[in-house]
Amino acid sequence: NxxxxxxxxxxxxxxxxxxxxxxAQDMNHNSMYWYRQDPGMGxxxxxxxASEGTTDKGxxxxxxxxSRLNKREFSLRLESAAPSQxxxxxxxxxxxxxxxxxxxxxxxxVL
Amino acid sequence: QxxxxxxxxxxxxxxxDAVINCSSSKALYSVHWYRQKHGEAPVFLMILLKGGEQKxxxxxxxxxxxxxxxxxxxxTASQLSYSGTYFCGTPARGSARQLTFGSGTQLTVxx
Numbered sequence: 001n002x003x004x005x006x007x008x009x010x011x012x013x014x015x016x017x018x019x020x021x022x023x024a025q026d027m028n029h030n031s032m033y034w035y036r037q038d039p040g041m042g043x044x045x046x047x048x049x050a051s052e053g054t055t056d057k058g059x060x061x062x063x064x065x066x067s068r069l070n071k072r073e074f075s076l077r078l079e080s081a082a083p084s085q086x087x088x089x090x091x092x093x094x095x096x097x098x099x100x101x102x103x104x105x106x107x108x109x110v111l
Numbered sequence: 112q113x114x115x116x117x118x119x120x121x122x123x124x125x126x127x128d129a130v131i132n133c134s135s136s137k138a139l140y141s142v143h144w145y146r147q148k149h150g151e152a153p154v155f156l157m158i159l160l161k162g163g164e165q166k167x168x169x170x171x172x173x174x175x176x177x178x179x180x181x182x183x184x185x186x187t188a189s190q191l192s193y194s195g196t197y198f199c200g201t202p203a204r205g206s207a208r209q210l211t212f213g214s215g216t217q218l219t220v221x222x
Contacts, residue, residue, distance in 0.1 A: 031208055033208075040214060041214065042113070042198060042212040042213055042214045042215055043153065043198065043200075043212040044212075045209060045210065045211075048208055048209065050208055058209060059209075059211070090152060090153070094208070097141070097158065097160075098155075098158070099143055099145075099155030099156075099157070099158050100143070100145075100153075100155060100200075100210070101155065102152035102153050102154070103152060104151070104152050105152055
């Protein structure tokens with residue numbers, strides 16, 4: 001039982017490049033989330049998926065797109081990376097009113 | 112709107128007690144508490160729902176006062192393993208899944 005897994009763990013991009021962050025959970029949770037964490041800013045919600053087939057914007061969705069591929073997988077895509085997107089990205093999942101279970105994170109540096 | 116946490120940082124000796132507060136300018140329906148160790152993902156501690164109930168996790172407990180729109184996390188007889196940053200999260204009105212997190216309280220427990 002791996003919980004929530006994320007790939008890659010680290011990534012360096014040049015401005016304008018694109019990439020997809022992958023996330024998968026094996027807890028059979030319906031809801032999945034993408035957060036970014038910047039120093040001193042806490043965690044900010046980018047997008048979330050309440051259930052398979054649905055996605056909604058969070059607090060900071062600009063510059064990102066998401067895909068809920070199936071119940072297990074939820075990916076985050078940066079179409080044209082900008083230095084302001086340098087951050088640590090966390091995927092999380094939850095079921096009902098229970099708490100969020102976070103993946104280990106992806107550290108992204110955009111030059 | 113982001114909940115406000117206080118204090119921003121606290122240093123204490125092993126065995127001492129600490130209180131971390133989380134307050135909101137909006138009506139609260141529930142409060143989540145998470146702990147994050149340096150370089151790791153946040154870990155869910157507990158969720159408190161309307162009704163002022165107090166919950167516990169190890170020697171960590173919390174209260175929720177929806178009238179005062181605040182929650183407090185109590186760490187009793189602190190252990191070295193309690194060191195980390197503590198975040199509270201509150202749901203957006205109308206969307207229990209859109210959690211907004213405070214900026215965190217950094218707790219350091221010294222031997």
